[in-house]
Amino acid sequence: MTGYFLQAFIYLLAAVVAVPVAKRFGLGSVLGYLIAGLIIGPVLGLVGEETNAIQHFAEFGVVMMLFLVGMELEPKALWHMKLRLLGLGGLQLLLTSAVITGIAMIAGLSWQVALTIGLIFALSSTAIVLQTFQEKGLQQTEGAKGAFSILLFQDIAVIPMLALIPLLALPELASAINETAGQNAGHGDSLVEGLPGWLYGLVIIASIVFVTVGGHYLSRPLFRFVASSGLREIFTATALMLVIGIAALMGLVGLSPALGAFLAGVVLANSEFRHELKANIEPFKGLLLGLFFITVGAGIHFATLFENWVLIISITLGVMVLKALVLFVIALLFDLKGSNRWLLTLSLAQAGEFGFVLISFAAQNNVLATDLIALLQLVVALSMFLTPGLFILFERVIMPRYMHGSGSRQHDTIDDKGSVIIAGIGRFGQIVNRLLVANDFKTVILDIRSEQVDLMRQIGTQAYFGDASKPGMLDTAGIKQASLMVIAIDDRETAVEMVKYVKLAHPELKLLVRAFDRGHSYRLRQAGADYLISETYHSALEMGAQALRSMGVHPFQAERQKHAYRDIEAQQSDVLYEAWKDDASGVRFDNNYRELFMELQQLIDDALKSDLHDNHSKRRGWTPPPKGYAEEQLKNQKD
Amino acid sequence: MSTEASSPSRHILLLFAHPSQARSEVNSVLFNAAKKHTAVTAVDLYAEYPDFNISIEREQQRLLEHDVIIFQFPMYWYSTPALLKEWQDLVLEYGFAYGKGGDALKGKQFLCAVSAGGREEAYQTDGFNHFTLRQLLQPLEQMASITQLTFLAPFALFGSRTAKEEHRITLHSAVWTKLLDSLAQDTLDITKARQLENLTRYFDEQDLHK
Ligand SMILES: Cc1cc2nc3c(=O)[nH]c(=O)nc-3n(C[C@H](O)[C@H](O)[C@H](O)COP(=O)(O)O)c2cc1C
Numbered sequence: 001m002t003g004y005f006l007q008a009f010i011y012l013l014a015a016v017v018a019v020p021v022a023k024r025f026g027l028g029s030v031l032g033y034l035i036a037g038l039i040i041g042p043v044l045g046l047v048g049e050e051t052n053a054i055q056h057f058a059e060f061g062v063v064m065m066l067f068l069v070g071m072e073l074e075p076k077a078l079w080h081m082k083l084r085l086l087g088l089g090g091l092q093l094l095l096t097s098a099v100i101t102g103i104a105m106i107a108g109l110s111w112q113v114a115l116t117i118g119l120i121f122a123l124s125s126t127a128i129v130l131q132t133f134q135e136k137g138l139q140q141t142e143g144a145k146g147a148f149s150i151l152l153f154q155d156i157a158v159i160p161m162l163a164l165i166p167l168l169a170l171p172e173l174a175s176a177i178n179e180t181a182g183q184n185a186g187h188g189d190s191l192v193e194g195l196p197g198w199l200y201g202l203v204i205i206a207s208i209v210f211v212t213v214g215g216h217y218l219s220r221p222l223f224r225f226v227a228s229s230g231l232r233e234i235f236t237a238t239a240l241m242l243v244i245g246i247a248a249l250m251g252l253v254g255l256s257p258a259l260g261a262f263l264a265g266v267v268l269a270n271s272e273f274r275h276e277l278k279a280n281i282e283p284f285k286g287l288l289l290g291l292f293f294i295t296v297g298a299g300i301h302f303a304t305l306f307e308n309w310v311l312i313i314s315i316t317l318g319v320m321v322l323k324a325l326v327l328f329v330i331a332l333l334f335d336l337k338g339s340n341r342w343l344l345t346l347s348l349a350q351a352g353e354f355g356f357v358l359i360s361f362a363a364q365n366n367v368l369a370t371d372l373i374a375l376l377q378l379v380v381a382l383s384m385f386l387t388p389g390l391f392i393l394f395e396r397v398i399m400p401r402y403m404h405g406s407g408s409r410q411h412d413t414i415d416d417k418g419s420v421i422i423a424g425i426g427r428f429g430q431i432v433n434r435l436l437v438a439n440d441f442k443t444v445i446l447d448i449r450s451e452q453v454d455l456m457r458q459i460g461t462q463a464y465f466g467d468a469s470k471p472g473m474l475d476t477a478g479i480k481q482a483s484l485m486v487i488a489i490d491d492r493e494t495a496v497e498m499v500k501y502v503k504l505a506h507p508e509l510k511l512l513v514r515a516f517d518r519g520h521s522y523r524l525r526q527a528g529a530d531y532l533i534s535e536t537y538h539s540a541l542e543m544g545a546q547a548l549r550s551m552g553v554h555p556f557q558a559e560r561q562k563h564a565y566r567d568i569e570a571q572q573s574d575v576l577y578e579a580w581k582d583d584a585s586g587v588r589f590d591n592n593y594r595e596l597f598m599e600l601q602q603l604i605d606d607a608l609k610s611d612l613h614d615n616h617s618k619r620r621g622w623t624p625p626p627k628g629y630a631e632e633q634l635k636n637q638k639d
Numbered sequence: 640m641s642t643e644a645s646s647p648s649r650h651i652l653l654l655f656a657h658p659s660q661a662r663s664e665v666n667s668v669l670f671n672a673a674k675k676h677t678a679v680t681a682v683d684l685y686a687e688y689p690d691f692n693i694s695i696e697r698e699q700q701r702l703l704e705h706d707v708i709i710f711q712f713p714m715y716w717y718s719t720p721a722l723l724k725e726w727q728d729l730v731l732e733y734g735f736a737y738g739k740g741g742d743a744l745k746g747k748q749f750l751c752a753v754s755a756g757g758r759e760e761a762y763q764t765d766g767f768n769h770f771t772l773r774q775l776l777q778p779l780e781q782m783a784s785i786t787q788l789t790f791l792a793p794f795a796l797f798g799s800r801t802a803k804e805e806h807r808i809t810l811h812s813a814v815w816t817k818l819l820d821s822l823a824q825d826t827l828d829i830t831k832a833r834q835l836e837n838l839t840r841y842f843d844e845q846d847l848h849k
């Protein structure tokens with residue numbers, strides 16, 4: 001047992017140290033994990049044989065990643081960008097893999113191996129590139145948009161690739177491995193072994209239909225049922241169960257678990273539980289993928305690198321130059337100009353994390369020999385290590401040249417209006433949402449009551465089930481892009497916590513918060529909320545004014561009284577808040593706040609009364625000149 | 640107070656604008672008198688629209704249903720109180736009150752019932768205020784012209800701040816009722832009513848007590 005803890009501790013420690021450092025140096029988290037693996041593996045030798053076992057386990061992170069990728073792909077949105085996807089993405093994949101396959105065959109490899117290598121190198125690193133775009137604020141440039149289309153296409157293309165690679169298996173490798181592995185290699189847990197071809201086909205179709213239809217019709221009642229129990233961890237368990245269940249089913253019928261998870265993700269893309277599901281799966285995916293990359297790093301053969309460093313470095317540079325060339329041609333074809341052309345060319349010139357996935361998958365399926373695997377892994381990793389350098393090249397050398405003149409960066413159209421996140425779509429949030437939506441602002445609505453979300457959806461409001469107090473949830477809701485957040489939830493403590501967290505993580509985001517009462521509003525203000533409304537304040541004032549009208553007070557007078565009340569309250573609010581803070585923090589014990597509060601009540605009373613009594617009005621407004629003033633005028637006129 | 644026997648044939652719309660009626664000594668008396676008049680629809684604009692959110696629809700409908708339009712207001716900075724200005728800005732739309740197809744108000748009569756703090760002597764070209772009251776109301780006169788309303792002379796009370804102390808309000812209110820009667824029965828000599836400086840004079844010359 002202690003041994004396991006020790007192992008786990010080493011892995012976690014490496015990640016905890018290496019990832020933040022890598023990010024600090026602009027290398028991104030994927031490289032951070034790889035470095036962590038390198039350090040505990042080949043460099044320090046802290047971990048050894050077991051990395052292989054762990055890697056199999058960690059590959060489940062890839063399944064989860066594909067589930068999430070699927071969930072990002074709303075079929076409608078995909079259809080919308082089909083031209084860009086197929087055009088940019090299709091062309092890139094086709095050209096790159098064709099050229100690399102060709103070269104590999106010339107180098108004397110069999111066509112199966114050459115094609116596998118071509119596919120591996122055709123992929124780029126979604127994780128590094130998208131993150132870098134975001135960090136450098138390039139997302140809205142035409143170049144980045146093109147790159148995004150290509151990456152998306154690649155992510156989707158991984159699915160058929162995973163299906164294709166087993167077909168490329170080399171018989172001589174398979175038998176060699178079978179010999180060494182003995183009986184263990186034969187899988188005992190397949191349902192379809194020994195079935196006739198037609199029945200096998202039928203079983204596969206049936207399971208795909210089951211995943212699609214079941215995902216659509218069965219998952220909702222299930223999630224609703226689970227959500228209504230209000231148990232957070234059970235929801236997480238359900239989400240995990242779903243993904244693992246699908247992976248298991250696919251495994252049983254001999255299909256790729258990743259493919260099944262991807263399908264399920266697409267099916268659930270439109271579900272109201274989408275954000276919540278993502279938020280629950282994301283941490284597992286992140287950790288498992290991280291683990292996966294660590295094991296890749298740990299498994300890298302330094303010996304191979306040192307022995308063949310000339311070869312490996314030249315292959316890496318060759319692959320990158322080739323990829324860049326293809327991208328440059330595509331950028332030309334698609335009429336990308338200026339710095340955008342260079343951005344597309346340089347940003348996607350590396351191989352990516354899916355390359356590792358394909359390599360280990362190909363290895364399992366006996367497509368690649370061991371020495372080739374080590375070499376390919378080194379090339380992929382090295383090209384990823386070089387990527388930040390390419391971005392620096394772009395920023396320092398290329399951008400400046402296009403900044404003036406016809407550079408297109410300044411002309412980028414920012415079509416994102418900056419959306420508003422609304423937490424809580426009860427009676428309060430609904431009104432806020434209506435006003436925003438009616439004025440064409442995009443809102444993302446989160447609520448933890450699934451009945452409420454259903455209700456909203458029935459009346460055509462796009463709401464999501466999700467706990468807005470979870471940072472992960474807010475991230476998936478797009479808090480990084482949002483320019484405003486409205487907190488209208490009806491839980492005091494959570495609201496305060498939410499304000500604290502959001503102000504810490506996203507200090508520029510404006511926060512409009514519903515408060516319950518005076519005390520709550522002070523606490524929210526202390527936590528950093530930008531604008532507060534006490535939920536009952538305005539309605540009570542309105543009711544008071546109506547009471548006055550009902551008692552025969554002139555409606556305009558009632559309106560004025562309302563304003564008088566509001567003015568005094570606003571004038572005093574800062575003083576009261578400071579006093580409350582002193583009281584609350586124990587700076588003073590003399591009930592200063594209480595006294596000031598009484599004073600406020602008195603001030604309001606005075607103001608309201610003075611407004612009623614005509615001529616000696618302290619409160620101003622439409623005060624006529626004194627009685628004798630007309631005569632004074634006449635006197636002046638005569639002088 | 641109407642002494643005429645015949646039932647009124649015309650409808651009068653009285654649009655009253657006074658933001659501080661609790662202090663009013665003149666206008667509230669006139670407005671209450673008008674409320675009792677059967678031919679008058681008396682609208683307290685500040686009561687109906689305390690938040691200035693005037694219903695264009697409702698106000699235009701009212702205009703269509705009446706033959707005589709009266710603005711009643713205290714003179715504030717040589718003009719109307721704010722809400723009455725807002726009313727004009729919102730209600731008198733192109734295509735309704737003026738411009739192409741805008742003759743909803745054509746032929747209706749229009750007048751202002753004004754109270755001014757200043758004395759009549761001050762409202763002279765050589766007086767303290769440099770203009771007569773009717774001159775100062777020229778924006779409204781031109782508004783009437785472009786909306787094809789027949790502009791009658793203002794019905795004005797001067798020195799309004801001391802009218803109560805000087806016991807002038809009762810007489811003024813009596814003349815006001817008489818004016819409303821004549822407007823309702825359409826017995827006013829329009830040519831004359833258009834030319835006067837102040838409509839209160841109309842009845843001075845004829846016998847008020849008749
Ligand atoms: C804000 C304000 C502005 C005024 N401006 C004028 C003015 O320009 N000329 C004038 O003669 N009287 C002016 N007055 C005096 C009012 O006309 C006077 O108070 C009103 O006619 C009295 O009528 P009431 O008793 O019904 O309120 C003004 C009064 C106020 C409150």
